[in-house]
Structure formats: C-alpha cells, structure tokens
Amino acid sequence: MSHDPDDLFAPEVIADPYGYFGHLRETDPLHWNARSELWIVTRYEDLVWLVRHHELFSSAVIKSDQRPPYPPIDAEDRGLFDEVRHFRSDQLVEQDRPAHTTMREAVHEYFTPTAMESWRPFVRAAVAELLDEVAPKGRMDVLQALAAPLPVRIITHMMGVPSEDRDHLRALADKLLYINRGESYRMKPLMEGIRAMMEYVEPKVGQRAEKPENDFISVLAAAEKNGVFTRHQVLVNTALLLFAGHETTMNLICNGTLALLCHPDQWARLTADPAGTVRVATEEILRYDPPVKSTQRIAAADVERHGKQIRKGDRIRWIMAAANRDPRIFENPDRFDLSRSPNPHVSFGSGIHYCLGATLARVEGQEVFRALAERFPDLWLDTDVLEYQPSIQFRSLKSLPVAWGHGA
C-alpha cells in the first residue's frame, strides 16, 4: 500500500477518483505531482480554458515527451516502448495544427451527428440480439455479455470486415486496452495487439484503395490517395478507431448500469418511461462516472495560472472526472440526477480534439440503457465487490455481475 499522496495508481485513487481529485480541485486546482512529474488540472473552467487553447497546450504528448513512461515499465521493454511511441505518434489524437485540421477533415464527414444517428437501427438490433442470448439465464456479467461485444460488432461493421472476424478483433482490442494502464509488463501485450492489428488491416487498405466501399477503411484509403495520410497513418488510425471505440463504450455501459442500479429512485424514473427519459439520462451517466477520467497535454509555451508557472515542455493531466463534479458549475454535483439539464459535462473533452465518436457513443449508451430498462425493469446488482483496472486514463470495471427475474 502506497502512502505517497502523489501516487495516482494507489488503490484508493483507482477505487475512488472523485474523492482524491475532488479534494485537489477544492484545495490546489493546479497541482504539481512530483512523483509523475506533471500538473493536475481539476476545475471545470481551467479544463475548458486549457483544452480550447491548443496553441498553448500541444496534443503531441507521446511524440514530444522524452521522459520515461509512468508508472515505470519492465527494463527490458524499453525497445517496445519506442515502437509504441512510433505507432502512437501517428494517431489523429496526437496531432497539432496544421496537420490535425486536414486529417480530421478527411474523416469528419463519416462521424457527423447526422451520419452517426443513422447507425441507431443497427445499434438497436445488435443490443437486442446480445440481450436475447442472455435473457433466459436471468443473470450476466454486463462487461462480457454486452459492453465488450457491442462496440466490437459496430466497429467491425464500420470497418467493413466480415462478422466472422469479430472474435479476432475483440482479442486484439483487449490487448490494445493496455494503453495507459499501470502494469509494468504492459508494453508486451500492447505491442502484440498493435502489430497484429496492423497486419490485419494492411491488406484491406490495399483492397479499399482499389475498390472503395461504404466503410471507414475506404475513407482512410481515399485520404491516403489524396496525400492526407501516409500508409502508416492509415493503419494506425484504423487501430485507433477499434481501440477508442471499444474501451470507452465498454466503460460507458458498465459505469452507467452501475450508477443506475446504485440509485434505485433514478432507475425507477428510467423504467417508468425509458424512451422519453433516456437521452437526458445518458448525459447524466456520462457526467457522473465518465468512461475517460483524464487525458494529457504538453505545454507548448510558458503559461501562468493560479499564480503558478507552467513551463514549455511540462506535462499536464486534466481530470474530466473532477471537472464534471465542480460545484461552481453543477448544483449538487455528487448527486446522480437523471433529469439534470442543461448538462455541460466535459466527458468528450472540448476544443478542436472534441471526441470524434461522441454521437456514436451517445447512441450506443441510449440504446443500451433503454433496452435494459424496458426488458429487465427488476435488474439488480449481483455482487458486493467492484474492481477497477489500474488506469490513470480510463474508468474501467473488471466485471459487473447483474441479475433479473429468477436469476438469483
């Protein structure tokens, strides 16, 4: 057990980030974490200011940061870390202007709210199919039965690859989940996943460049033809789609289901009128226990804030989980209130890097919570133990057993 108050991977911080980062928000809003050598930003207004000033705070976090990874990795994995860095440097999320503008423009059409809304019938059918499979059992692990397979189904379809490949892609996605985790051996599974993903996608990019289809790989292949992406960038960003859409949706579904079951009065509101309440409810779920707890920038200039001096090259971690509970913005911020509106949570970030998949995430969340409320109104939590992955970035339950009907 660690007693260093700056240990971001301490079991109590992983279990309850709201207590730890909430305390920082109220006592030291721009906190220098000496152990991990980074600034921690927790207040809503600071976070929005920081993220919208991309000229002051660069997204090229992996590319320009020469410091060793935190927490430390196994010494023999240093070479793997360099390979991971090379891979991640080409991700869209790591780009600054002007490259970011042209790259995002090339893929943005595919992800507009209108375009993503058209996926709703497909999402609804996929949710129904997954719930049909478990319905007779009376119990399930939400993570394994619903939250993990659903995004893989959708992303497989978006990539335009056969549904037989789902299990393979899910196995790869599981390895990619080691990004930003705490285990010292994490580089090995992560790099395995990255290599296998690149091998899987490479021939498909060639095919789509020859014969475009109505899928995401074709969008990237066309952008390569137009000189916006290199082949490496196409492969890396296809892998990013799989990873980014998988982990975050898993967490949205698990964290949302947990919050609903821990607040029976709110669950009753949802089950009373699932179709009518689910949109506003999903926003509160996103605010209350967001899939992504925090992310990072690197200072591109010297900046002063709260009387402290951030130096060019400093790392800054901004905590959405803390900003979403800032009492300066949200009334009764620790209260889970499905009717909260307006709800300006920052769970999808803000500024030029605002989550590309936000609308898709919303559609997936809405369809899942609506279906659960309609089909299993007596759903209950079937465990006393909740464990989270040791990640600084993601709020990821390891499992979420629930039951209904005669399932106990």
Next chain:
Amino acid sequence: MSRLLKITVDHRYCVGSAQCVNLAPGVFRHNENVQSEVFDPAGAPEAAVLKAARFCPTSAIRVEDANTGEVLFPQA
C-alpha cells in the same frame, strides 16, 4: 441573388471544435471563450454554411431562411 440566412450558435452546446470556423471562415469566428459567433451571415455560400452546421459535433448551429423562417438546419 442568394437568400438571406439567419444563423445562430447555441453557446450551451458549442465546444469550440472550430469545424465551422474552418469551413466558413467568412461567417464564423471564435470569441474570447473560444466559442463560435456569427460575424457575417452572408460571408460564405449557403452550401458552405449548411456544411458547417452539419459538421458541428454538438449540433449547436441553426440555420434559417431569414425572410420565411424556414429551418434549413437541423432538418426535421
């Protein structure tokens, strides 16, 4: 003569993604909070304005025919 547009940005939803500023820089600009504002509703062709509205990741932009009040975006 192209028709006159009424364009509004809802600041409860605008996150400063800059899609509209990139696509129609003659119409939209960022204010000091890095949120979009309309400074010239006739500063770009209608098609560019509608694309900007469609590309907004939070659907914060509304476009109407200024004379008839017909809503051009979002579509019903």
